[in-house]
Amino acid sequence: MKLSRIAPLGAVALATALVLAGCASNEGSTPASSSSGSAGAALTGTLNGIGSSAQGAAQTVWIAGIQGINPNLTINYDPQGSGAGRKSFISGAADYAGSDAALKDEELAGTFALCASGTKGIDLPVYISPIAVAYNVDGLTDLKLDAPTIAKIFSGKITKWNDPAIVALNSGAKLPSASITVVHRSDDSGTTQNFTDYLAQNAAAEWGKPANQTFPYQVGDAAKGTSGVAEAAKNAKNSITYIDESGIGTTGLKVAELKVGSTFNKISAEGAAAVVNDSPLVSGRAANDLAIKINRTDTQANAWPLVLVSYVIGCQQYKDAAKAKLVSDYVKYIVTPEAQAAAAKQAGSAPLSSELAAKVNTAAASIK
Structure with missing residues (x-):
């Protein structure tokens, strides 16, 4: 459906x-x-x-x-x-x-x-709601990322902001040679479940893990809850995190554009909703159970498949x-x-x- x-x-x-x-x-x-x-x-x-x-x-x-x-x-x-x-x-x-x-x-x-x-x-x-890949890097205001690069950053395979994979996606951007501080959830989190599901479906080789509500890699800093990761990323220079967009607020964190198909899309609630509306219900559930199987590989115009329901x-x-x-x-x-x-x-x-x-x-x- x-x-x-x-x-x-x-x-x-x-x-x-x-x-x-x-x-x-x-x-x-x-x-x-x-x-x-x-x-x-x-x-x-x-x-x-x-x-x-x-x-x-x-x-x-x-x-x-x-x-x-x-x-x-x-x-x-x-x-x-x-x-x-x-x-x-x-x-x-x-x-x-x-x-x-x-x-x-x-x-x-x-x-x-x-x-x-x-x-x-x-x-x-x-x-x-869309999930943001949010970052705190002085002088960097227009970051573009694709799923394989995000997977390598959050699994610890990419450790520097000027890594060739990031440079290739961001021609002309001011990328420092600084180490990347990854911030992830410490608690069992639905946001983590959705984030890792997106990576498992769009960058399986680079991510190497199934979707899970517990962050699967021992990398970076951990913080509890949406407000916890927002505060941790705000206070850590050269940091990056995944966070429900509602948690960004006045933190000053910037949001990366996401490569969807052949284009880079800006985060939007409308793009997130479009993906959900094109997604089927989970099969085999009771009649009144409306769990949704999100189409993480949706490439329609302006889609934001890094979304949570x-x-x-x-x-x-x-x-x-x-x-x-x-x-x-x-x-x-x-x-x-x-x-x-x-x-x-x-x-x-x-x-x-x-x-x-x-x-x-x-x-x-x-x-x-």
Whole structure:
């Protein structure tokens, strides 16, 4: 199944309250519209989520929005990382997980503490964002890289900024003779999963490893979470890292252009969304599990195949019906045009296409 193209952003009106930067997760304000499945009801109770740090900024905005129209609702989200989120949800320590990687087959083969007997977790895509290859090199503002060169840098095979492979891609650029400081995630990370999947599919010989949520090479410096790698790269001269674009913020990090086919593309949420919309769902999953198999070799114009899809993971059926309603209504709220546009404003993400949002809404409505 291919997903349709993303709808234009300009038609979506935002409420000022939904786009406030840095709002606390339990501070609320009223969104532009209350047309979601949850917004018309007075929701009461508490939800605890753990997971993706890339999804953190969007979660902050979504939580503020839905709590603003449901003052007796409390949602807490701890951005410990995707791996921690899935483990916490599976064990019952969190009501839902945020994850930049869908549930693995081996995870689905096990039991889920909060789910009714015989039922499993389901993956509901809520957030699409490009992953940046970001760098901190004085005087270098226009870096171009391809997948094989990125693979050699992050595996430690290329160690100098003026390596011939980098020079060949950057004619006329000011490339120092300095050593490259690689910064990677120290925690189990969905961003790492997506980054290594891109390299495994586009530079298999140079990378030499399968996709994995744990960074596979002992090279450079390690830091926890999106904010951790952003801070580490900011503070290290001649550094390079991979990071959800939302984490760059005011760090001053520059983003490399990516060779896609025969052209170099600039990072864009639209290019990331186009790749996702041309990608099929993972086969063999339950009807309401919407895990996406990203087409990492997409070469359409302006495509950005170094992209992550981040999910809310919840039970198809909860043991606690009250929790089920809260999770269902929260996800239905997240995929409204207003909430998606608010996340795009805050985090630089790409709103879900109307087709994908409708599928997620239907799947969320089936949670019980």
